[in-house]
Amino acid sequence: MSRPFVNWSGSLTFTPSDYAEPGDEDEVRELVLRAREAGTTLRPVGSGHSSSPLVRTDGVLVSLARMSGVVDKARERATVRGGSRLKELGEGLYDAGLAMDNLGDVDYQSIAGATATGTHGTGLGFGNLSTQVTEVRLVTGTGDVVDVSPTRNPDLLPAVRLSLGVLGLVTQLTLDVQSRYELRRRAWCAPVEWTLDHLAELQHTNRNMDFYWYPRSDLTQIRTLNRADEPPESRMWANRRVLESGLWNEPRELRTGPTHRTIPQNRELRFEEIEYMLPSEAFPACFAEVRRRILSRHRRTVGWRVLVRTVAADDIWLSNAYGRPTTTVSCLQNTSLPYEEYFRDMEAVFRQHGGRPHWGKKHWLTAGELRPLFPRWDDFQAARRRLDPDGVFLTPDLARLLEGA
Numbered sequence: 494m495s496r497p498f499v500n501w502s503g504s505l506t507f508t509p510s511d512y513a514e515p516g517d518e519d520e521v522r523e524l525v526l527r528a529r530e531a532g533t534t535l536r537p538v539g540s541g542h543s544s545s546p547l548v549r550t551d552g553v554l555v556s557l558a559r560m561s562g563v564v565d566k567a568r569e570r571a572t573v574r575g576g577s578r579l580k581e582l583g584e585g586l587y588d589a590g591l592a593m594d595n596l597g598d599v600d601y602q603s604i605a606g607a608t609a610t611g612t613h614g615t616g617l618g619f620g621n622l623s624t625q626v627t628e629v630r631l632v633t634g635t636g637d638v639v640d641v642s643p644t645r646n647p648d649l650l651p652a653v654r655l656s657l658g659v660l661g662l663v664t665q666l667t668l669d670v671q672s673r674y675e676l677r678r679r680a681w682c683a684p685v686e687w688t689l690d691h692l693a694e695l696q697h698t699n700r701n702m703d704f705y706w707y708p709r710s711d712l713t714q715i716r717t718l719n720r721a722d723e724p725p726e727s728r729m730w731a732n733r734r735v736l737e738s739g740l741w742n743e744p745r746e747l748r749t750g751p752t753h754r755t756i757p758q759n760r761e762l763r764f765e766e767i768e769y770m771l772p773s774e775a776f777p778a779c780f781a782e783v784r785r786r787i788l789s790r791h792r793r794t795v796g797w798r799v800l801v802r803t804v805a806a807d808d809i810w811l812s813n814a815y816g817r818p819t820t821t822v823s824c825l826q827n828t829s830l831p832y833e834e835y836f837r838d839m840e841a842v843f844r845q846h847g848g849r850p851h852w853g854k855k856h857w858l859t860a861g862e863l864r865p866l867f868p869r870w871d872d873f874q875a876a877r878r879r880l881d882p883d884g885v886f887l888t889p890d891l892a893r894l895l896e897g898a
């Protein structure tokens with residue numbers, strides 16, 4: 494039955510002609526075959542946390558929310574259903590003595606949705622979540638069930654690990670996992686100059702490190718995560734000026750616990766976001782210009798903060814960390830405030846520094862601008878035409894994103 498769809502931030506609304514929640518792979522196949530025969534589009538949706546129009550369709554919107562849970566687990570791998578939410582997955586793996594190595598800032602997403610856009614956390618040693626995917630099972634645009642792994646259709650693996658939902662409905666994924674362990678989260682504030690001066694050291698001496706910059710105060714909040722069973726990280730957290738200012742004294746220990754309860758945060762306040770992935774060497778100049786422009790042009794209207802994280806290089810064709818160690822910059826804006834002028838101005842800076850957009854967040858790029866940013870772009874498009882020859886998953890939004898370059 495059809496009903497209006499509204500994404501998490503509220504900026505994407507539409508009414509599909511139909512909404513389906515299949516219970517098994519046969520029902521998924523039937524939905525695809527029916528859409529193909531009727532010449533309508535079909536879009537898979539996870540938990541609706543993307544704010545780019547990846548899931549918008551006037552055809553059928555399909556959620557695999559009923560197809561969730563851990564199917565099979567071994568020492569260092571777990572096979573899970575595509576509709577599983579990260580939060581439940583974290584608990585399920587924990588009960589089995591396992592854990593995903595890294596996560597993003599929240600755990601509301603589905604695993605298929607999160608990996609479809611290259612959702613990432615932070616840490617020099619960690620790729621995005623798609624890099625944790627070792628096998629994928631999907632129902633393609635022809636209604637076929639295809640298994641992709643290092644031994645089955647291996648040529649498709651670099652395409653299906655991050656697919657924007659245009660290669661098929663991902664019903665099952667196998668993830669690289671670890672034995673569970675505990676992390677300790679800390680946070681403290683410091684002047685932005687201090688954080689930038691010490692950034693490389695902070696990134697190298699902590700398992701995970703990121704920072705928020707607050708344009709209103711021009712201060713930063715540094716956040717670190719380290720294994721609880723290892724000695725505390727170095728005590729380099731602030732300079733004398735900071736300590737004497739009375740604003741901070743030393744890092745606050747926020748939480749210690751299993752990875753899936755320590756890495757993600759609760760996000761009650763709704764926001765819009767643009768995030769670009771930069772070659773790490775371009776970060777200092779890019780951030781300097783972001784800061785200069787925000788302070789000179791946008792401080793009056795910018796209500797919130799800018800987040801800086803790192804992602805390890807990978808070899809996934811549409812990954813925004815493809816082939817390069819990456820530093821990401823995201824600008825967040827409360828949903829009650831206008832964002833477009835601000836985000837477009839930031840996008841211009843990010844692009845000048847070789848940035849690639851986060852697929853699930855606001856950006857204004859189309860295929861012609863995206864193709865030169867992804868060395869294996871044409872290989873991905875060839876895989877797409879092979880797995881979805883009739884364009885069942887290709888809405889006008891996705892055609893603008895992927896075709897005609």
Ligand SMILES: Cc1cc2nc3c(=O)[nH]c(=O)nc-3n(C[C@H](O)[C@H](O)[C@H](O)COP(=O)(O)OP(=O)(O)OC[C@H]3O[C@@H](n4cnc5c(N)ncnc54)[C@H](O)[C@@H]3O)c2cc1C
Nearest residue numbers: 539540541542543597598603606609612613657658663853
């Ligand atoms: C509060 C908040 C915090 C966030 N934090 C981070 C962060 O820390 N790091 C980061 O990188 N991103 C972050 N994001 C972005 C978010 O992780 C991505 O937009 C992610 O793709 C959303 O997952 P979802 O399950 O909501 O999928 P949706 O947004 O519903 O869909 C995303 C894509 O996945 C596809 N898809 C969904 N299910 C399937 C399936 N079964 N088979 C095939 N394709 C499928 C869809 O078609 C679409 O292309 C955040 C977003 C919000 C709103």
